[in-house]
Structure formats: C-alpha cells, structure tokens
Amino acid sequence: MKFRGGMGELMRQASRLQRKIETRKEELKELTFEASAGNDQVKCTVNGAHDLVSVELDPKLLEGDDKEMALELIVAAANAALTKSREEVDAELEKVTGGLKIPGLI
Secondary structure, X not given: OOOOOHHXXXXXXXXXXXXXXXXXXXXXXXXXXXXXXXXXXXXXEEEOOOOEEEEEEOHHHHHOOOHHHHHHHHHHHHHHHHHHHHHHHHHHHHHHHOOOOOOOOO
C-alpha cells in the first residue's frame, strides 16, 4: 500500500489529527451534562471531562429514614449523567476522526 506523499506525509497527517482531537477534548471539557433520578429528587451534573460537578437533592428526600434509597438515587443520577457525557464526547470526537477508532489518539 502506497501513501501519497510517503510515510512522512502520513505522520504529519496523524500529528494534525492528534492536535485536532486534543483541541476538541479541551473544548468539550467546558460542556455540562445533567441527569436526574427518583422523579427529579436527585440531579447530578458532570462535565465533558467526566468529572462530577454538582449534586442537587430535594430536601424532602433527606427527611425520610430511607438513607439507602437516597444514596442509590445519587449513584443512579451520577451514572446517568456520566453516560450522557461519555456518549456526547465520543460522538463529537468521532466527527473529528471521521468515524475511525484510532488506538492511542482517542
């Protein structure tokens, strides 16, 4: 298989693609994703870097004696927000790479 411009050109293109990916990742870190659980009793927000940014709890949730349910709702909302974040970031990076799954770059 012969590449136009040779191996040097291929390496330059790979380097440009890597810079584009890194730039887009930095931009995506600024996005936030929210998910809720328990009829909106718990809301979690994560950013594009997949960091948990905030957790909001309905005060009524804390009035009850069911601490385990409250904790489960927090985990469920956080996981849902993280899933949204991962899916969106993956979709955006796929646009940059043209759908190629390039090990080591993504």
